[in-house]
Amino acid sequence: MKSSTHPYRPTRLRQGFERLIPKIVLSPSLVLMLVFVYGFIAYSLYLSFTDSTILPSYNLVGWRNYAKLWQLPHWWQAFRNLLIFSGLYISITTLLGLTLAIFLDQKIRGEGFLRPIYLYPMALSFIVTGTAWKWFLDPGIGLEHLMQQWGWSSFSFTWIKDSDMAIYTVVIAAVWQSSGFVMAMFLAGLRGVDGEIIKAAEIDGASTLTIYRRIILPMMRPVFLSSFVILAHLAIKSYDLIIALTGGGPGQATEMPATFMYSYSFTRNSMGVGAASAIIMMIMVFSIIIPYLYAEGRKESRE
Amino acid sequence: MKIVMVYFKKGLVTVAAWGLGLLIFVPILWTVLTSFKTEEEAVAPNLHILNFSWTLENYIEVQARSDYFHHFWNSVVISFGSTAIGLVIAVMAAWAMAFFPRRNTKDILSWMLSTKMMPAVGALIPIFLIFRDLNLLDSKMGLIIIMVLINLPIMVWMLYSYFKEIPLAILEASRMDGAGLWSEVTLILAPMALPGLFSTGLLNLILVWNEAFWTLNLTAADAAPLSAFIASYSSPEELFYAKLSAASTLAIAPILIIGWFSQKQLVRGLTFGAVK
Numbered sequence: 164m165k166s167s168t169h170p171y172r173p174t175r176l177r178q179g180f181e182r183l184i185p186k187i188v189l190s191p192s193l194v195l196m197l198v199f200v201y202g203f204i205a206y207s208l209y210l211s212f213t214d215s216t217i218l219p220s221y222n223l224v225g226w227r228n229y230a231k232l233w234q235l236p237h238w239w240q241a242f243r244n245l246l247i248f249s250g251l252y253i254s255i256t257t258l259l260g261l262t263l264a265i266f267l268d269q270k271i272r273g274e275g276f277l278r279p280i281y282l283y284p285m286a287l288s289f290i291v292t293g294t295a296w297k298w299f300l301d302p303g304i305g306l307e308h309l310m311q312q313w314g315w316s317s318f319s320f321t322w323i324k325d326s327d328m329a330i331y332t333v334v335i336a337a338v339w340q341s342s343g344f345v346m347a348m349f350l351a352g353l354r355g356v357d358g359e360i361i362k363a364a365e366i367d368g369a370s371t372l373t374i375y376r377r378i379i380l381p382m383m384r385p386v387f388l389s390s391f392v393i394l395a396h397l398a399i400k401s402y403d404l405i406i407a408l409t410g411g412g413p414g415q416a417t418e419m420p421a422t423f424m425y426s427y428s429f430t431r432n433s434m435g436v437g438a439a440s441a442i443i444m445m446i447m448v449f450s451i452i453i454p455y456l457y458a459e460g461r462k463e464s465r466e
Numbered sequence: 467m468k469i470v471m472v473y474f475k476k477g478l479v480t481v482a483a484w485g486l487g488l489l490i491f492v493p494i495l496w497t498v499l500t501s502f503k504t505e506e507e508a509v510a511p512n513l514h515i516l517n518f519s520w521t522l523e524n525y526i527e528v529q530a531r532s533d534y535f536h537h538f539w540n541s542v543v544i545s546f547g548s549t550a551i552g553l554v555i556a557v558m559a560a561w562a563m564a565f566f567p568r569r570n571t572k573d574i575l576s577w578m579l580s581t582k583m584m585p586a587v588g589a590l591i592p593i594f595l596i597f598r599d600l601n602l603l604d605s606k607m608g609l610i611i612i613m614v615l616i617n618l619p620i621m622v623w624m625l626y627s628y629f630k631e632i633p634l635a636i637l638e639a640s641r642m643d644g645a646g647l648w649s650e651v652t653l654i655l656a657p658m659a660l661p662g663l664f665s666t667g668l669l670n671l672i673l674v675w676n677e678a679f680w681t682l683n684l685t686a687a688d689a690a691p692l693s694a695f696i697a698s699y700s701s702p703e704e705l706f707y708a709k710l711s712a713a714s715t716l717a718i719a720p721i722l723i724i725g726w727f728s729q730k731q732l733v734r735g736l737t738f739g740a741v742k
Contacts, residue, residue, distance in 0.1 A: 188559065192555055192559035193574070203593060206591070219591075263483070267483060272480055284490060286676075286724075286728075291718050299496065344733065399585060402587070424587045438591055441585070453580075
């Protein structure tokens with residue numbers, strides 16, 4: 164392969180230089196990513212072991228920030244919110260996305276029009292959609308107000324102001340945002356299923372439900388896996404949506420690790436604790452993507 | 467009878483699919499419609515969906531009060547600037563990996579993609595400190611640098627996957643005919659790579675346009691693009707429903723138009739290539 168790429172015979176100097184070009188042009192990307200990812204993470208890691216407060220300090224204090232982090236009710240709240248949020252967000256979005264994909268796969272009228280509509284929320288900034296949802300869910304001006312004006316005077320929907328329920332409003336907005344996108348992943352998977360197999364099952368008298376349950380869905384396992392990884396890392400990273408929708412409130416009811424990290428590092432002047440929480444988040448993301456990449460790599464080497 | 471059932475089922479699915487589509491579109495439509503109402507009408511007891519007196523006063527007000535075009539221009543500069551710089555760097559990397567593959571090329575690619583999944587907060591403190599020292603806080607240049615850094619992996623990956631679709635036989639034929647590297651790249655690769663470049667650029671424009679984590683944390687008034695501008699609008703002016711809608715509509719209008727034509731690229735990029 165390598166030798167056949169250079170069948171022409173330029174001078175030896177030029178040949179040597181041209182062979183080096185791919186390496187030279189690849190290096191800027193590699194260096195930038197290495198610095199951005201490892202350099203900065205290493206720096207955050209270092210800060211997480213120091214007594215930095217409002218300014219970075221280089222005085223090492225061991226595991227103190229981590230110990231402190233796990234004693235903070237505020238962090239526990241953020242951590243618990245992340246578990247509730249990601250559990251609901253991932254399962255509902257997957258289910259809804261799959262349903263939408265199955266609908267569209269029936270070759271219904273206007274598919275070309277519906278697909279972009281389903282996808283729109285994902286193409287828009289979380290800040291904008293979060294803001295739109297904020298007033299849509301606001302009892303005084305949004306849905307509740309509207310329903311009452313329409314005559315349903317006992318209608319009440321105050322989740323966004325209720326510290327026990329506010330986290331579920333974040334789930335609603337996030338599900339709305341990503342369902343269409345998961346739909347697109349599943350639709351591509353469904354379209355990739357071999358029609359012959361389905362025809363054979365139909366001839367054998369299998370019902371539509373059985374075909375989906377026994378044949379199509381098991382074949383979609385890779386799609387389930389990649390959508391899980393994508394949704395999970397989005398959940399851990401979620402920041403803009405929270406900021407726009409609830410700002411972490413009421414109180415700390417919708418605080419998530421990313422908003423916690425920001426407030427501890429920059430507004431509460433505990434940069435060390437903030438850095439420690441950032442490192443915990445990195446570990447969470449790593450623990451999801453490393454097995455995934457490993458599995459993908461194995462799949463490729465088998466092929 | 468069976469045929470009737472089939473049509474019935476299909477009809478039901480169609481209705482459900484359109485119903486869900488409408489449900490998904492309502493918040494967007496709502497925002498756009500509200501932006502053309504007066505403040506009184508936006509919270510009026512009786513709902514007028516289309517039969518209200520359309521007005522542009524919210525838009526005029528938003529522009530007058532917070533200089534929308536200033537932030538719009540920031541968004542344009544940041545997204546086009548970072549896309550241009552990012553493309554130059556990414557094209558080189560993708561070209562090297564697609565046409566001169568080595569044993570570890572695949573590993574490098576998956577590693578690059580994995581970096582895109584990292585939470586940005588991991589790098590926030592160092593970048594904030596460096597930017598403060600270099601006077602890059604609240605500057606468009608600083609944001610352009612950040613946007614290039616965060617989206618470089620996805621650009622390299624997208625371009626790589628497009629380059630991979632170019633048949634090698636054509637390149638080999640040109641080499642047989644004695645074309646050098648330079649003419650190979652400019653005369654043969656460039657025209658064939660153009661659609662991929664265009665798609666990647668489009669995806670990056672959308673990603674940068676929507677980016678909020680970094681814009682919120684690294685800008686104040688001067689360099690704030692639209693995403694940060696909306697965030698600032700949403701808190702203190704809560705009572706101005708219609709004006710907030712106008713500001714939001716202005717921020718999403720370009721994406722509503724681009725998004726319609728670029729769904730394919732969007733899905734491909736956001737799924738990290740799981741969907742082509």
